[in-house]
Amino acid sequence: MLKELLDQFYLDRDRDREQHHFYITDAGKCSRAIFFKFKNVPREKMEPRVLRMFDHGDYIQMQILNNLFSLGIVRASEVKIPPQELISGRADAIITLNNELYVVDFKSMNSMVFKNLTEPKKDNINQIQLYLHYFKIPKGILLYVNKDTLELKEFLIEHDPAIAQKLLKDLTDLKTKIDSNVVPQRIPGWPEEWQCQYCQFKEICQMAGEKEISWLEFRKKVDEAEASSSPSLPSEAR
Numbered sequence: 001m002l003k004e005l006l007d008q009f010y011l012d013r014d015r016d017r018e019q020h021h022f023y024i025t026d027a028g029k030c031s032r033a034i035f036f037k038f039k040n041v042p043r044e045k046m047e048p049r050v051l052r053m054f055d056h057g058d059y060i061q062m063q064i065l066n067n068l069f070s071l072g073i074v075r076a077s078e079v080k081i082p083p084q085e086l087i088s089g090r091a092d093a094i095i096t097l098n099n100e101l102y103v104v105d106f107k108s109m110n111s112m113v114f115k116n117l118t119e120p121k122k123d124n125i126n127q128i129q130l131y132l133h134y135f136k137i138p139k140g141i142l143l144y145v146n147k148d149t150l151e152l153k154e155f156l157i158e159h160d161p162a163i164a165q166k167l168l169k170d171l172t173d174l175k176t177k178i179d180s181n182v183v184p185q186r187i188p189g190w191p192e193e194w195q196c197q198y199c200q201f202k203e204i205c206q207m208a209g210e211k212e213i214s215w216l217e218f219r220k221k222v223d224e225a226e227a228s229s230s231p232s233l234p235s236e237a238r
């Protein structure tokens, strides 16, 4: 009945989408997983329950943004970074506090993760560093919200040009690999690393082994494995 309809709604919305450019959220993440997204490799499906939780987090963040608007401190919301070829992204808000500009990024999480959060998460710092770089604003705030209790924690982040430059260099290097069909090596810490635990490409990553390999060669193995188990990979990925 309704449950099936709602689950299907989320599954349809979450269909595999080929990625053509980098998003700010890719910064500092596993290069191999991003490579597979660009090549439109089929990924494990997320459960509708998890997808609903993402939506729930977005609603809570919208509520907080409305509160900031009511305080009269928001200068802009959903602010896109200046257009350029490498990467796209949208900061949640730019605010003024005591006559200083800050980029604000909201993050929502469950009670368990929130309780143990004593410092900002590295991938969130990477993201906000790129916003600070592109907006040329020296300070940012990572605002974490507990989805279960609506408690807040915040961390001030100062612009560190070295971090932003390193992230942009890594993405430029990855773009070269994508264009020349070289599958990047696994991240150190595979398979225990948290990114691997939540990765939708776990199986195909295991098949690829540890080192860099040719995508065109590996693609044949993937096709053979797919042909013997399930429908073939989409032709766009070839």
Ligand code: SF4
Pocket (backbone or CB within 6 Å): 030, 031, 032, 033, 185, 186, 187, 190, 191, 195, 196, 197, 199, 200, 201, 202, 205, 206
């Ligand atoms: S399993 Fe880990 S190393 Fe492999 S693609 Fe996913 S995140 Fe990267």
